[in-house]
Amino acid sequence: MLKSSGAMGMATLASRLLGMAREMLYARFMGDGPVAAAFKLAFMVPNLFRRLLGEGALTAAFIPIFKEKERTAGEKEMWHSANAVLSALVIAACAVIGLVLAGISLLLAIESPNAVAVLDAQSPPAWMGTLLPGDANGAWFSAETRLMLQLLRLMFPYMLFVCVAATFMGMLNSRGHFLVPALGATVLNGTLIVTVLLVAPRFGATLDKQIFALAIGVLVAGLAQALYQLPLLAREGFRYRWVSPFRNDTVREVARKMIPGMMGVAAFQLNVVLTQGIAWIVDPKIVASYDYAVRLMEFPQGVIGISLATFLLPTLAGLAAEKRYPDFRATLKEAFGYLVFANLIASVLLVVLAEPIVRLLFEGNEFTPLSTKRAAFALACLAPGLIAFSAVNILARAFYALGDTRTPMMISSFCLTVNVVFVLGLVGAFAQGGLGIANTVSSILNVGLLLYALARKLKFLDLGSLRNDLVPMAASAIVAGELALLTSRFWESSIGHSTIAEKAGAVFVPMAAAGLAYGSLLFWLGNPQIRAFIELLRRKFDQSESE
Numbered sequence: 001m002l003k004s005s006g007a008m009g010m011a012t013l014a015s016r017l018l019g020m021a022r023e024m025l026y027a028r029f030m031g032d033g034p035v036a037a038a039f040k041l042a043f044m045v046p047n048l049f050r051r052l053l054g055e056g057a058l059t060a061a062f063i064p065i066f067k068e069k070e071r072t073a074g075e076k077e078m079w080h081s082a083n084a085v086l087s088a089l090v091i092a093a094c095a096v097i098g099l100v101l102a103g104i105s106l107l108l109a110i111e112s113p114n115a116v117a118v119l120d121a122q123s124p125p126a127w128m129g130t131l132l133p134g135d136a137n138g139a140w141f142s143a144e145t146r147l148m149l150q151l152l153r154l155m156f157p158y159m160l161f162v163c164v165a166a167t168f169m170g171m172l173n174s175r176g177h178f179l180v181p182a183l184g185a186t187v188l189n190g191t192l193i194v195t196v197l198l199v200a201p202r203f204g205a206t207l208d209k210q211i212f213a214l215a216i217g218v219l220v221a222g223l224a225q226a227l228y229q230l231p232l233l234a235r236e237g238f239r240y241r242w243v244s245p246f247r248n249d250t251v252r253e254v255a256r257k258m259i260p261g262m263m264g265v266a267a268f269q270l271n272v273v274l275t276q277g278i279a280w281i282v283d284p285k286i287v288a289s290y291d292y293a294v295r296l297m298e299f300p301q302g303v304i305g306i307s308l309a310t311f312l313l314p315t316l317a318g319l320a321a322e323k324r325y326p327d328f329r330a331t332l333k334e335a336f337g338y339l340v341f342a343n344l345i346a347s348v349l350l351v352v353l354a355e356p357i358v359r360l361l362f363e364g365n366e367f368t369p370l371s372t373k374r375a376a377f378a379l380a381c382l383a384p385g386l387i388a389f390s391a392v393n394i395l396a397r398a399f400y401a402l403g404d405t406r407t408p409m410m411i412s413s414f415c416l417t418v419n420v421v422f423v424l425g426l427v428g429a430f431a432q433g434g435l436g437i438a439n440t441v442s443s444i445l446n447v448g449l450l451l452y453a454l455a456r457k458l459k460f461l462d463l464g465s466l467r468n469d470l471v472p473m474a475a476s477a478i479v480a481g482e483l484a485l486l487t488s489r490f491w492e493s494s495i496g497h498s499t500i501a502e503k504a505g506a507v508f509v510p511m512a513a514a515g516l517a518y519g520s521l522l523f524w525l526g527n528p529q530i531r532a533f534i535e536l537l538r539r540k541f542d543q544s545e546s547e
Contacts, residue, residue: 015185016299022189023295024361025196026214031366032288032374034144035207039214040291041280042151044273046158046218058089058166061257064317064401065250066174071321079238081250082171088245088255089167093160104153108146144284147208154215161222168229171238180232187228191221257405270416271442275423275435282427289371290432292362293378300346301390316401329462332398337466339394341529343387344473345518348481349511350383353488356506359497374432381436388443395450399457407453415446469527476521484514 030036062085069078169181195217203213245251272294279286319328350357355376363372396408419442426434455461487510497503522530 014183015189018186018189018193020295020299020361022192022196023292025193027292027362027367027371028365029196029200030207030211030288031368032285032292032371033366034284035147035211036366037280037284037287038144038148039151039211041276041284041287042148042155042215043218044276044291045152046156046162048270048273058163058170058254058258061254061400061405062167062170063174064321064403065253066171067317068321069250070174075237080241080243082167082238083241084243084245084248084251085254086164086167086240087243088248088251089163090160091245093163097157097160100156101153104149104156108149108153147211148280151211151215154212155218158218158222161219161226165222165226165229168226168233172229172232172236175236177232177236181229184225184228188221188225191224192217195220257400257403270412271419271439274416274420275427275438278420278423279427279432279435283431285374286427286432286435289374290378290435292358292375293382293432293436296357296361296375296379297350297382297386297389300343300350301386316398320401320403325458328398328401329458329460332394333461333463333466335394336391336463337469337529338532339390340387340466340470341473341522341527341533343390344477345480345515347383347386348477349484349514350386351380352481352484352514353507353510354380354383356488356497356503356510360500360503360507363503378432378436381430381433382440383436385436385440385443388440388447391447392443392450395447395454398454399450402457404457407457408450411446411449411453415442415449418442418445469529472522472525472527473529476518476525476527479521480514480518483517484510487513 026036030039066078066082069081165184169184172178172181192214195214199217200210200213203210276287276290279290315331316328319325319331355372358372358376358379359369362375363369392412399405399408419438422438422441423435426437428434430437451461488506491506491509495502495505497506519530523534
C-alpha cells in the first residue's frame with residue numbers, strides 16, 4: 001500500500017507543487033478582489049466535474065466494472081465496454097455543456113439594450129434579484145456577476161476534456177498504472193502556469209480583460225491532460241471505437257452507480273462550491289480569500305488522501321469480488337491508520353502556521369497583507385477538518401467497492417444540508433472563517449455517519465487496534481503543535497519576516513521542529529505507521545545501494 005500509493009503520492013506531490021506555484025502566481029497577478037472572485041467562482045463550476053469524476057464518482061463506478069470485465073470476459077470485451085462508456089460520456093457531456101452555455105448566453109443577452117426593449121422590463125424578476133444581486137444603477141446583475149458568467153461560458157467546455165481524462169485515468173489505474181495518470185495533473189498545471197506568466201499580461205491593459213487569457217488556458221490545459229495519457233493506453237491495447245451507449249448494459253450499470261456516487265465521494269468539493277455560491281451573494285470578496293485557503297488545505301489532502309483513495313478502490317474492489325472480507329477490513333484499517341498519521345500533523349501545522357504560510361506563498365503585488373490575514377483566518381478554520389475531508393474519500397470508495405453507491409449519497413446529502421445551515425448562520429459574522437467552520441463540522445459528521453453505516457454493512461470494522469494508536473498520535477500532534485507555535489513566536493519576535501528568506505524561515509523552521517518532535521515521539525511510543533514508513537525507506541535505500 002505504501003509503495004503503490006507512495007509512488008502516486010510523489011506524482012501527486014509534483015502536481016500539487018505545480019498547482020501551488022500556479023496559485024502563487026494567480027494570487028500575485030489578481031489578488032483577492034472582485035475580478036479574482038469572478039474567475040475563481042467561474043472555474044469552480046467546471047472544476048467540480050474534475051473533482052467529481054477525475055477523483056470521484058466516474059472512476060469509483062467504472063473501475064470495479066472494468067476489472068470484472070477483464071476477469072470474466074477477457075480484454076476484448078473490457079475495451080469494448082470502455083469505448084461504450086467513453087461514447088456515453090461524450091454525449092452526456094456535450095448535452096450538459098450545450099444546455100449550460102445556452103442558459104448563460106440567455107442571461108447575458110437579457111441585459112443587452114435590445115433584449116431589455118423586447119422584454120419591456122425595467123427590473124429583474126424577484127428570483128433573479130435574489131440569486132444575482134444587481135448594482136446601484138439598477139442593472140439586472142452586478143458587473144462582477146456579468147464577468148463571472150462570461151468567464152464561466154468560456155471555461156465550461158473544460159468539463160468534457162476533464163471527464164475524458166478521468167476515464168483514461170480509471171482505465172490506467174485498473175491496468176496497474178498509477179504514476180503516469182497521476183502525473184497528468186502536472187501537465188494541466190504547467191499549461192496554466194505558462195498562461196499566467198506569458199499570455200495573460202499581453203491579453204489587455206486591465207485585469208478584467210487579462211483574466212480571459214486564464215480562462216482560455218483552462219481549456220487548453222484540460223485537452224492536454226487528456227491527450228497526455230493516450231500513448232500509455234495505446235501500449236496497453238486501447239483503441240477508441242465508437243460504440244453506441246444506448247441500451248448498453250455496462251453504460252447502464254456505470255450510470256446507475258455513478259449518479260448517486262457523485263454525492264458520496266465529492267462531499268467536500270460540493271460543500272465548497274455550494275458555500276462559495278452563498279458567499280458570492282453575501283460578499284464576493286469572501287470567495288477568493290476562502291479559495292486560496294482551500295488550495296492550501298488540498299495540498300496535503302491530495303498528496304495523502306487522494307493517493308491512498310485512488311490505490312484503494314481497485315484493491316478493495318478486487319477483495320470484495322473475491323469475498324475476502326477479512327482482508328478488506330484489514331486493508332481499510334491500514335489505510336485509515338496511514339491517513340490519520342500523516343494528515344494529523346499536517347492539520348495541526350496548517351492551523352498554527354496559517355498566517356506565515358499564506359504570507360510566504362501568496363503575499364506580493366496584488367495580494368496585500370490584509371489579503372493574507374483574510375486567507376489565513378479561513379485556513380485556520382478549515383484545516384481542523386483535513387482528516388475528515390480525506391477520510392470521506394476513503395470510506396466512500398469502500399462502499400463503492402462493495403457495490404453500494406446509495407449509502408454515501410444519502411449521508412452526503414444530509415451533511416450538505418447541515419453545511420448550508422451552518423454557512424447561513426456563520427458567514428455573516430465570520431465571513432470566510434464561517435465557511436471553513438461549516439465545512440469542517442459537516443465533514444466530521446459525514447465521516448462519523450459513513451463509519452457507522454460501513455460497520456453495519458460489514459458487521460464490524462475491526463478498528464480496535466487503530467483506536468489504540470489514535471491516542472499517542474493525538475498527544476504527539478499536540479506537543480508538536482505547541483512546539484511549532486513557540487518556535488514561530490520566537491522567530492517573529494527575534495527575526496521577523498521582512499525578506500523572503502525570513503518568511504521562509506518563519507514557516508519551515510517551526511515546521512521542521514514540529515515534524516521532528518512528532519516523528520520522534522511516535523517512534524518512541526512504538527507507533528506502527530511510522531515504523532512501517534521507516535522500513536519502506538530502509539528497503540528503498542538498501543535497493544538503491546545494491547544497484
